[in-house]
Amino acid sequence: MPAKTKKQATDAVLRQHAEQQFAHELEELAKADTRQRPPNWKLSPWAVATYLLGGTLENGFEVSPKYIGNRRLMEIAIATLTTDRALLLYGVPGTAKSWVSEHLAAAITGDSTLLIQGTAGTSEEAIRYGWNYAQLLAKGPSPAAVVPSPLMNAMELGKIARVEELTRIPAEVQDTLITVLSEKALPIPELGTEVQGNQGFNVIATANNRDKGVNDLSSALKRRFNTVILPVPGTAAEEVNIVQQRVASLGKALDLPPEAPALEEIRRVVTIFRELRNGATEDGKTKLKSPSSTLSPAEAISVVNSGVALAVHFGDGALQASDMMAGLVGAVVKDPVQDQVVWKEYLETVVKEREGWKDLYRASREVL
The missing domain is CATH 1.20.920 (Histone Acetyltransferase; Chain A)
Known part of the structure; x- marks a missing residue:
């Protein structure tokens, strides 16, 4: 039986990543986008907003809306990511927080897959880094033995890391983010070194108000985020x-x-x-x-x-x-x-x- 082509394999998946499903739209936007782009961004903030909210380009190409709602909220979210502040999307369940997070990452960096899924069992290693224990036992702590988390990969690549359901993560694990968000660096004390965030790196987190009181964010962590509240549709x-x-x-x-x-x-x-x-x-x-x-x-x-x-x-x-x-x-x-x-x-x-x-x-x- 002949091997599947890459396109056939992609078409067969149940759910494509946003950057795959809307690749043509992103490509057309990139061609038409003449505005200033922040460092390491694939599109300008204007083009990212057009991708999210939909619109017609000068050549007549139609960009489908991914988010139907208050335009200003999306502009605030995008503007936040051009600064050194992380973004927290907050609201009731089902108000498109994860959807918006994925599409923002896809439009800005072309990669929405650097994802940490928050649960009650999420460990510090899932946010920072883990170890290849075979390497660790054989040679001791070394860069080759480090297993990078999505967050570490995002820092090194200058991309966006996504943290889903932040308030489901235990409070002491949440606070692992404080140094990363304030210093844009992730210490690796076992190696006496650190990973520094490159231009374009940022974090988008989501949380829903049904989890309020489960693992509330510390005031120190809240200060590292700009919060955008996504409402239920108005009409x-x-x-x-x-x-x-x-x-x-x-x-x-x-x-x-x-x-x-x-x-x-x-x-x-x-x-x-x-x-x-x-x-x-x-x-x-x-x-x-x-x-x-x-x-x-x-x-x-x-x-x-x-x-x-x-x-x-x-x-x-x-x-x-x-x-x-x-x-x-x-x-x-x-x-x-x-x-x-x-x-x-x-x-x-x-x-x-x-x-x-x-x-x-x-x-x-x-x-x-």
């Missing part, structure tokens, strides 16, 4: 646009049929999520209880994609209320007692009475 139309765009993108990646789900079905999912999240119907006439789940745009995208998969493989290919309902229940009812009460009350007081939603109410009876 229903904005949220529908986000969900519609991401559903289309993910459907293509997962090789689902090209027929897009009806816009009306996406609107219904978004409406349900916004009403439950806000604790009131859109017209403000009915107060509602809110479930424990976040009900973010990311979860709305998941509900629609799950519904499309059900429609394709077990239905007629067209997204129906029954296809969406299973995903809706799974997204809303995280606590089987409290959330079940909230969801049933919403079904009886809102869905059952709303014109044009009878099919959704009937579908709910089949699932619950």
Whole structure:
């Protein structure tokens, strides 16, 4: 059997890195970009903003928006990375913090893969460096025995390191970043040396407010970051646009049929999520209880994609209320007692009475 070409292997992956998926857009932007670029940046701040927010270049090339929301927030985030300050993207789960982090790194350095995933088990070595113990035992501490972390690699290459879920990392491990962010150097005391950050090096971290109180950042570490808070979409139309765009993108990646789900079905999912999240119907006439789940745009995208998969493989290919309902229940009812009460009350007081939603109410009876 012939070996796969590099392109075939890349096309076969479930999820390409941003710099691979949008390589053509980045290439076109680089050609059209005549503005000043900070040291070691692939694009100017203007071009990075255009890549994130979308736009039309002078040659007519269309750049797709990656983030739909407040332009000024993205400009602040990009401007922060041109300075010696690190960037912290903060907000509720599902507000595109990781998505923005990845695309910023892809546009600025062409490499979004220098990633440290924060968990309760993240160790100091994952942030600083580890050791090749075979080398260490054979020859003692030496540069060859050092196993660099993504952060160390970013410093040496002048790129951006990404730290996901910073507040999930134990506080004493978080503080490993203080020296790196303030001195732009990573000491290696075992070798009596250090790694210094080269031009272009910086850090983008993400944290969500649901983790507040888990491992809060020390005041010393907070001072090393500029914080940009990413909000949930301000309007229903904005949220529908986000969900519609991401559903289309993910459907293509997962090789689902090209027929897009009806816009009306996406609107219904978004409406349900916004009403439950806000604790009131859109017209403000009915107060509602809110479930424990976040009900973010990311979860709305998941509900629609799950519904499309059900429609394709077990239905007629067209997204129906029954296809969406299973995903809706799974997204809303995280606590089987409290959330079940909230969801049933919403079904009886809102869905059952709303014109044009009878099919959704009937579908709910089949699932619950």
